[in-house]
Amino acid sequence: MAENSVFVGNKPVMNYVLAVLTQFNSGATEVSIKARGRAISRAVDVAEIVRKRFLPDVDVKDIKISTEQIDSEQGTANVSAIEIILAKK
């Protein structure tokens, strides 16, 4: 399990890019980017922007998708989730 992770929500994508860069700059060798539901697309954006624009020596080590159950007013609902693990080469 990556020791550092960034959970992507509805804020602007650069907020999360900055969070990932900060963790790598403070010595992390792996950073896990996690998201659920519609934020999954933004999580992929974050991983791609970090790799292409800021840290070319970082690679995608693994990507996992899963289904999580969340409680809502109407009972439990299934939501897709993604975990993208970035690691220094």
Add this chain to the structure above:
Amino acid sequence: MAENSVFVGNKPVMNYVLAVLTQFNSGATEVSIKARGRAISRAVDVAEIVRKRFLPDVDVKDIKISTEQIDSEQGTANVSAIEIILAKK
């Protein structure tokens, strides 16, 4: 390269689930689910629904993310893309 692929757009998710099931039922051993931009979340939904509800003997063989350049009125723009390869166990 998976010989069969389904490109996920803005239609209801079950349209794409059906397309993937149809390809497996007509003998495909691998089906690649592709999407760009905001449809990436839906592509993950499609893969999860196919695996969890319909074809438990299908697994995620590989997931790739990338950045593609698309032409828009304002010139070329970068958009994230995903490819999820499902394969029979």
